[in-house]
Amino acid sequence: MGFPGGRRSLLLVVVVLLATVAVAATVWRVFAPAEVSTPARSPYPTAPSPAPGVVSRLPVAPLVVDGRLRVYAAQRQVYADRSLDLRYRTTPYWSYRRWPAELAGVVASGPVVVTRWSDGLLVAVDARTGRVAWQTEGPVPARTVTARRTGAATVWSPEGLFVAPTAGDGAVVVVAGGDGLAAVDLTDGRLRWRAGVGAGCHESIGTTVAGRLVSVDVCDGPATVEFRDADTGTVEIRWRPPGAGDALVATPLGCRTGRSGCAGLRTVTGTGDDPGRGWLLGDGEPSAAPVLDQPNSALAGETAVGTDGGALVGRDARTGAERWRRAGLGTARVLAVEPDRVHLVSGDNYLVTLDPVTGARRSSFTLTVGADGTGWAPGAAYAVDGYLAVERLREPVDPEADDQRYFFTSEPVLVAAT
Structure with missing residues (x-):
């Protein structure tokens, strides 16, 4: 008499198991690692x-x-x-x-x-x-x-992600993370080298035009700038700027894109009232470039661009010799640089692009589109291949605000050809 009930119970168990398997399969398809x-x-x-x-x-x-x-x-x-x-x-x-x-x-x-x-x-x-x-x-x-x-x-x-040139017109991608560094060939992803570094005490900040990875190391003593061959992983130079303290900060300058292919460096030693010092990067130790000492100076190719008496001045980065001087630019400041361009923006968001060697104007126009106007503040900017991209921020700028308040309109990024 109990057999029919047992059959129904068995059928119910089978149905539940099938449903569980179906749900599990669906969850796996949705949440499983995939590309x-x-x-x-x-x-x-x-x-x-x-x-x-x-x-x-x-x-x-x-x-x-x-x-x-x-x-x-x-x-x-x-x-x-x-x-x-x-x-x-x-x-x-x-x-x-x-x-x-x-x-x-x-x-x-x-x-x-x-x-x-x-x-x-x-x-x-x-x-x-x-x-x-x-x-x-x-x-x-x-x-x-x-x-x-x-x-x-x-x-x-x-x-922690950079590109660096190697011998023979090659290139590597250099990666920094945690307690390790690695470089892989840009063409095929082949591992070129791997190195261990101290966790939390070694910070990679960029690569140079000469193919070196630049890092600030505080693991085994006072803060030191380390230059590592990006092709082989060999540490070639460990260097401390004069008067450097334990709070050394180094910022790359004159980079081709992002923080890759940089031609200069600015260091702040963290001692006294040191406003910072500028340096040029090459095959040996950094060489002093006093024309890059000013915090608002920029490096475009081999030209240091800064202000002097209300004028914008371009100087030879190595010798300091004046190459050109331009007055009448008002409150214009350097927004971004490329090896062959200096991009300036004024208070009313008027963009002026100069040739860094001669100071000649390459282009100029107002950074606006449609009916958006110019009532915004420039945020992060990026320039490469003659294009300039800039974030537009709502005024007054509040870095703590949410994105809706922080950015100007729902399409806050402008791209300009210069």
Whole structure:
């Protein structure tokens, strides 16, 4: 008499087990580690040549790649659109997404886009096709940097991620994180070297035009600037500026992009009322460059740009000899530099771009688009290949405000051709 009831119980158990398996399978499909690569479906665009002026207004910060694409960063995705002279962001040209890792930084050299993830994985994407070129393990980032809505910190100046030249026109990607450093070949992701460093006491700040990784080390004594060959990993120079204390701060200057390919350095020793000293970087120890001592001075190629008596002055960075002087620029200040351009912005957001060697004006126009006006303050800026991108911040600027209050409009990033 109890058999039919037992059969029903067995059937119920089977149904529950099947439902559990189905739910588990669904959860696994949704939450399992995964990557999704969506390659390009159209030809690689040609490099545009837009006339000087604002060319686009964007909700997020672009990385200019190969003079052709705009590459963007999201929490778990890197994607590109085309082309650089389009007014608005468009449907992705290609996209690469990972789960559950988060995107920690992006750098590019030529058509190679290298992404770094929170689990330490490095993934290179060929910008021409959107296909993954290589993957390799690297040091896990020492900390998670929370980027604001535009993602500028991830693409314009990523922490612990740099590009450096090597012999024979090659290049490596140098990665710093936690207690380790590593360099991989930009072309194929092959590990070139790996080195251990002290955790929490060794900070890599950039790479030089001569192919060195620059770090500030406080692990084994007073704060010291360390120069490591990015090709071999060999520490070539350990150097302390005169009068350096334990609170040495070093900031790269004259970088080709982000904090890679830098030609100078400014140090603040942390002793007395030291405002800082400027240095030029080459094959040996840094050489003093007094024209870069001023905190508001900039280095563009081999020209130091600063103010003197209300005029903007360009001087030979090595000798200090005056190359040019321009008065009548009012309150204009240096917003960004490239080896062949100095970008100045005035109080009414009028952009003037000068040739750093001659001081000649290359272009000038108001940084505005549509009916947005100029009632905003410049935030983070980035310049490469003759393009300038700048965040627009709501005045008065409040760094503690949420993104809606902090940024000017929902499309706060302007890109201009100069």
